[in-house]
Structure formats: structure tokens, C-alpha cells
Amino acid sequence: MIWRRISGFPTWDWTSPFDELERMRRDMDRLSEGLAKGIFREPRAGVFPLMNVTEDKGNYYVRAELPGLKADDLDISVTGDTLSISGERKIPAEDKKAQYHRREREAGKFSRIVSLPAQVDTGKVEARCTDGVLTVVLPRAESAKPKQIAVKTS
């Protein structure tokens, strides 16, 4: 008791000095788990272009940032539940006398396939490219749409 008063320690229980360590360990676990699962560590396919896929009741939406590309430069096809996008990003040559200070934008070919969670109606897929963002709207196939099931009372 004297020792505790002199050293000014908070009065935690001397019989379990590992409790504090245990608590710290749990905090660290939570922190590292948060980092691993957080927005910084989303699973990525590692294939260009990066895509965001969203859904609502009737459609899937696939979006990708493709600055400088027009709809004509893209080759988009759908079969069943897979969407494939390929194309080439071209950066036209500039004046031959031009001296570069920076060259960060990249050109090249790409192709990517994404599997959607369900079958889509391939006849009704729409794609558009606005302001360098590709949006593909894929309506779900009738068979894949959620159905309300009425419960009969006898």
C-alpha cells in the first residue's frame, strides 16, 4: 500500500499484472484487424482497369475510370454472368519539338473479365462513357431477380 502511494500508480490489482498486457494485446489486434479489413486493403484483381460494381433491385452497375477513352475505343461483351471489357488507351504523339517536363499518363492495351453475382439479361445491357468514366448497366435476368413468395394461410 505504501509503495503504491509513493509511486503514484493507479490502483490496479497487483495480483494480475498481465491483465493490462492482455488488454493492450487486444487493442493491437483490433487495430491491425481494422487496417487489414479497412478501406485500404480492399481485395483487388490487379488488372487494369480498376472497377466498382454496385447493384440495386433490378440492375448491376459496373464502373471504371478510363480517361481519354471514347465508347468506340472499347470492346465490351457479356455472356451469362461475365462481362469482358477490352480496349486500348492511346495517347497521340505531340509536336516533335516538344520537350517533356512530366510524363505520368500511360498508354496501352487492357482487357479484363468480371464475374457478376448472377445471370444478366444480355440483350438489355447498356454501356456509356461520360467524362472518362465508363458505366455499364446490366439488368438482372428474370430468373435471377428476387421474388416475393406469398405465404398461404389455410
Add this chain to the structure above:
Amino acid sequence: MADTEGKALKVKEKAEVTTPAEQTRPGLVFTPAADIFETDKEITLLADMPGVKAKDLNIDLNENILTLDGDVKTPEGENEVDVIREYRTGKYYRQFSLSQGIDQSKIDAELKDGVLRLKLPKVEAAMPRKIAVKTS
């Protein structure tokens, strides 16, 4: 640019930045990738800003500091739920300091398919001026 043609594009994540001034609106800020080249007459700047509309892009040249500031509206609809999220959206912000005197009255900006093309003709430095963005 024959040397880059035909190559496969690699995934490149957008570079997030913190702007010098604090944001009034919360949200992510990214640095747009840019090409800058110079000829005898002018400096040309190309910047990738996918999702930015001409009316949401501010270009400002003040005391040889060129500021690009492009706002991006969330493209997702209200009822949409994420299935896969590989990239994030947010505004674009980048500053460049220009060493050469630029004729501010002749600056030409064009935003097309998410790529900004800014022509900065060289002349003596002049008064700061806002630059209007043309829609293609």
C-alpha cells in the same frame, strides 16, 4: 508516342493527397496524373481527371502558381449497394509552379472525356486571372 503503344496497362492506384488548405467539405482528394511539355511558343499540360465535368473544374493562375481543382460527383445512384469496390472517387487537386511568363489572356483550357488539355502560351507575366473552361 510510339514507345508506349501496344503495351499492357498496369493497375495504378490514384494518389491521394492532402491539400494545403483544409477542406470545407469532407471527402477524398487525389492528384491527377499529368503530362507537361513545352515548345518554343507554349507549355501544354494534360491531366487525367475522370468524372470531372467542365463546370466543376476550376483552373486558377496566380503569381505563377497554377491550381487545378476538379470536383467529382458520386456516380452511384441512391439505391445502389457495393458489390466490389476497387477504386474510390473524390475531387482532384494539384498545383504547379510555372517558371516562364505566361500570357494569361491566351490560356486555353479544354476538357474532353475526362482529360484536361491546358495551353499556356509564353509571354511576360501579367495580372492574375480566372480561366474559363470550354466544354467540347
